[in-house]
Amino acid sequence: MSVVVFCEDQELIVKLIRVAMRSTAHVVHVASSGSEGLALIERLVPDLVFTDIAMPDLDGYALIAALKERPAVANVRVIVMSASVQRAQQDEAFRRGAAGFLAKPFGPAELRRRVDEELLAIPPKDASVHVG
Amino acid sequence: MTTPIAVDAAVIGPPAIPASVPRAAVRPTSPLRSLLSRLDMAVPLALKVAVPVIAAMVLLVAGYLAVALPSLQRDLVDQYVAEARQVGIIVQEHYTTGGTDRLALGAVLRDIDRFDSSVLRINVYRIVSGSPVLWATSAPSELATGLPDSYDLEPIATGASLHRIESRDGVRVLETVSPIVVGGSIVASVGIYSTLNTFDTATATMTRLVVLLTLAGAAVVAILVGLILQVSVLRPVGRLHRVALRVAAGDLSVHLPAADQPPPRDEIARVSREFEQMVAAVAERRATAQAAAAQLHQEKLALTRANEELETLYRQQSRFVSVVSHEFRTPLTGIQGFSEILRDEAVTPAEVREFGADINREAKRLGRLIGDMLDLDRMRSGRMELRLQTVDLDEVVSEVAHDMETVAADHPIVLRLDAARARVNGDRDRLVQVVTNLLSNAVKYSPGTETVTLSTEVRDGTVHMAVSDGGVGIPADQLERVFEPYARLEHDATRKVSGTGLGLPIVREILRLHGGTVWVESIFGHGSTFHCALPLVTAEPVPEATR
Numbered sequence: 001m002s003v004v005v006f007c008e009d010q011e012l013i014v015k016l017i018r019v020a021m022r023s024t025a026h027v028v029h030v031a032s033s034g035s036e037g038l039a040l041i042e043r044l045v046p047d048l049v050f051t052d053i054a055m056p057d058l059d060g061y062a063l064i065a066a067l068k069e070r071p072a073v074a075n076v077r078v079i080v081m082s083a084s085v086q087r088a089q090q091d092e093a094f095r096r097g098a099a100g101f102l103a104k105p106f107g108p109a110e111l112r113r114r115v116d117e118e119l120l121a122i123p124p125k126d127a128s129v130h131v132g
Numbered sequence: 133m134t135t136p137i138a139v140d141a142a143v144i145g146p147p148a149i150p151a152s153v154p155r156a157a158v159r160p161t162s163p164l165r166s167l168l169s170r171l172d173m174a175v176p177l178a179l180k181v182a183v184p185v186i187a188a189m190v191l192l193v194a195g196y197l198a199v200a201l202p203s204l205q206r207d208l209v210d211q212y213v214a215e216a217r218q219v220g221i222i223v224q225e226h227y228t229t230g231g232t233d234r235l236a237l238g239a240v241l242r243d244i245d246r247f248d249s250s251v252l253r254i255n256v257y258r259i260v261s262g263s264p265v266l267w268a269t270s271a272p273s274e275l276a277t278g279l280p281d282s283y284d285l286e287p288i289a290t291g292a293s294l295h296r297i298e299s300r301d302g303v304r305v306l307e308t309v310s311p312i313v314v315g316g317s318i319v320a321s322v323g324i325y326s327t328l329n330t331f332d333t334a335t336a337t338m339t340r341l342v343v344l345l346t347l348a349g350a351a352v353v354a355i356l357v358g359l360i361l362q363v364s365v366l367r368p369v370g371r372l373h374r375v376a377l378r379v380a381a382g383d384l385s386v387h388l389p390a391a392d393q394p395p396p397r398d399e400i401a402r403v404s405r406e407f408e409q410m411v412a413a414v415a416e417r418r419a420t421a422q423a424a425a426a427q428l429h430q431e432k433l434a435l436t437r438a439n440e441e442l443e444t445l446y447r448q449q450s451r452f453v454s455v456v457s458h459e460f461r462t463p464l465t466g467i468q469g470f471s472e473i474l475r476d477e478a479v480t481p482a483e484v485r486e487f488g489a490d491i492n493r494e495a496k497r498l499g500r501l502i503g504d505m506l507d508l509d510r511m512r513s514g515r516m517e518l519r520l521q522t523v524d525l526d527e528v529v530s531e532v533a534h535d536m537e538t539v540a541a542d543h544p545i546v547l548r549l550d551a552a553r554a555r556v557n558g559d560r561d562r563l564v565q566v567v568t569n570l571l572s573n574a575v576k577y578s579p580g581t582e583t584v585t586l587s588t589e590v591r592d593g594t595v596h597m598a599v600s601d602g603g604v605g606i607p608a609d610q611l612e613r614v615f616e617p618y619a620r621l622e623h624d625a626t627r628k629v630s631g632t633g634l635g636l637p638i639v640r641e642i643l644r645l646h647g648g649t650v651w652v653e654s655i656f657g658h659g660s661t662f663h664c665a666l667p668l669v670t671a672e673p674v675p676e677a678t679r
Binding site: 012013015085089105111 | 454457458459461462464465466467468469470472473476477479483487490494
C-alpha cells in the first residue's frame with residue numbers, strides 16, 4: 001500500500017483523480033494549493049507526489065524546490081502534470097527537478113498506470129536508508 | 133603679392149604630370165622640358181612678368197646705344213665730309229687762279245672755320261712727291277709747330293677719303309680727310325678736325341634721358357602690369373586658392389553668380405566660375421548622396437521596425453499556440469477523464485448525471501473558447517459585420533445585470549443609470565457581449581462578495597458606461613496589457629480565475645467597431661473600474677411607443 005499526494009487546484013480534475021484512484025489500494029491525498037501540498041507532504045512523507053504547475057500561493061516548481069530543501073522529503077518522487085505539454089515546457093519540468101511528466105488531458109486508466117509505473121521506479125526504501 | 137602663388141603651387145603639388153593632364157602631354161619628358169617645368173613651377177608669376185619687362189628695357193637701351201648713336205655719329209661725319217668737299221672746291225679754285233698763297237688760303241680756311249664752333253681747325257695738305265706737307269691751316273700757330281706726331285699721315289698721302297676719331301687730352305677729335313683732285317691726280321688733301329665734345333655731351337644727355345625715360349616707362353609698365361596682375365590674376369587666384377582650401381577642408385558652400393550672367397571672357401574669371409560650379413555640383417552630389425544615405429537609414433529603421441513587429445507578431449503567435457493548447461487541454465481533461473470513467477468504470481446513476489453535466493459544462497467552455505477566438509479574429513481582420521440598429525444601452529445593461537445576478541448570486545450588482553436615455557447605433561448582441569464580459573470580469577476578479585456597480589452617464593453626445601468592482605485590482609505595470617489577448621493576470625489571487633483570456637480584447641474590438649473606446653482605472657488590491665465611451669445616436673429619438 002502506497003501513499004500518493006496530488007496537488008491540483010482545479011476542482012473538476014481533483015474530482016477526476018479521486019474517482020480514478022478509488023478503485024486502487026493506494027492511499028490518495030489531495031491538496032488544492034502548493035502550500036497546502038507542502039504541508040501535507042511534510043506530514044505524510046508519501047511515496048509519490050503528482051503536482052500541477054499553475055497553482056495559487058506556491059506553484060509546482062516552487063513546491064519541488066521547497067521539497068528539495070527539506071531532507072525528510074528531499075527524495076520524494078515528484079511527477080508534474082500539466083496542460084503545457086510543449087517540448088520546452090516538459091524539459092523545464094525535468095530541469096526543475098521533476099522525475100516525470102504527465103500530460104493533460106489524461107484518462108483514469110492512464111493515471112492509474114502512471115501511478116503504478118512511477119511507484120515501481122522508486123528505488124527500495126531500505127537500500128536508501130542503508131546508503132544514507 | 134607672390135605668396136598666394138607660391139602656396140598655390142604647393143597646393144597643386146609636385147610638378148610631376150598630374151593624371152588629369154590630356155594624353156598628348158603624357159610623353160617621356162626631356163630633361164630640359166622637365167627643368168623648364170620645374171622652373172615654371174618654382175618662379176612666381178610676378179617675377180615671370182618682371183623679367184620680360186626688364187629685358188625689354190635693357191634691349192631698348194642697348195638698341196639705342198648700338199643703332200641710334202652710331203647713326204647720329206655717321207650723320208656728323210657725313211656733314212664734315214661735305215664741308216671738306218666744299219673746302220676742297222675752294223682750294224681747287226685757289227690752285228686754278230694761281231693762288232698758291234698759303235696765307236690767303238689760311239684766311240679762307242679761317243673764315244670757314246669761324247662758322248662752325250665745333251671745328252677746331254681745317255688743314256690743307258699738299259702732296260709733294262708722295263708725301264703730305266701741311267700747306268695751309270685755319271690755325272696758323274700750327275704751321276710753326278708742324279704736324280702733331282700723333283697724326284697718321286699715311287692715308288692723307290694716298291689721298292684716300294677717310295674719317296677717324298682720336299682722343300687728345302681727354303677730348304675726342306673727329307678727323308675727316310678728303311682728297312683734292314686736279315687734272316686726274318691728287319694734289320692735296322683737306323683735313324677737318326672737329327671736337328666731339330658737344331656731340332658727346334649731347335649724346336650723354338640724350339643717353340641719360342633715354343635710360344631715364346626707359347626706366348620710367350618700365351616702371352609705369354611694371355606698375356600697370358602689376359595692377360592688372362593683381363586685379364585680374366592674383367586676387368582671383370588667391371580667392372580660388374582660399375576656396376580650394378575650404379573645399380579641401382570639406383566646406384562646399386560657394387557663392388555662385390546669377391545663372392543668367394554670361395560666362396566671363398577673362399580666362400581666370402572663367403576658371404574661377406567653372407571651379408565654383410564644379411564645387412557646387414560636388415556639393416549637390418554630396419547632398420544627394422547624404423539624402424540617399426538618410427533615406428537608406430530611414431528605410432533601414434523602417435525595416436528594423438517591421439522586423440521587430442514581425443518578431444512581436446511571431447512571439448504573439450507562438451504564445452497564442454501555447455496558450456490555446458493549454459486552455460483547450462484543461463477542459464479536455466475533464467471531458468476525456470469523465471467520459472472514460474462513464475465508459476469503463478462502475479458508477480452510480482447519480483454519478484452518471486453528475487459526470488455527464490461536468491462533461492457538458494467543459495464541452496461548452498471549450499465551445500466558448502473557440503467562439504471567442506473566432507470572434508476576435510474576425511473583428512481584428514475586419515470580417516465582423518455589425519447588424520446596426522438603435523440600441524438602448526440602459527436596457528442592455530439592465531438585462532445583462534439581471535442575468536448575471538442569477539449566475540453570481542453572491543455578488544450584489546448595483547445599477548446607476550442616467551436619467552437621459554443612452555441610445556446608441558450598434559449591434560445589440562455585441563453590446564450585450566461587451567457588458568457581459570465586463571460584468572463577468574468584475575465578478576470573477578472579486579473573490580469575496582463585493583458589490584459590483586454598473587453606471588451610465590449621458591454627456592456631450594457620448595454615453596459613458598463604467599463597471600466598478602472592489603476586487604483584486606490590477607498592478608499598475610499591467611494596466612496596458614489587460615486588453616491584449618491571453619494577457620490574463622498572472623497573480624496568485626487570480627490563478628483560479630478561469631477564462632478565455634479574450635474577454636477584454638473582444639470588448640476593445642467591439643467598442644472600436646462602434647467608434648467607441650475603453651480604458652481602465654485600478655488600484656491594486658482595491659478593485660478596478662472599466663470605462664467605455666460610445667457615441668450617442670444623433671438622429672431623432674425613437675418614438676416612445678416602440679421602446
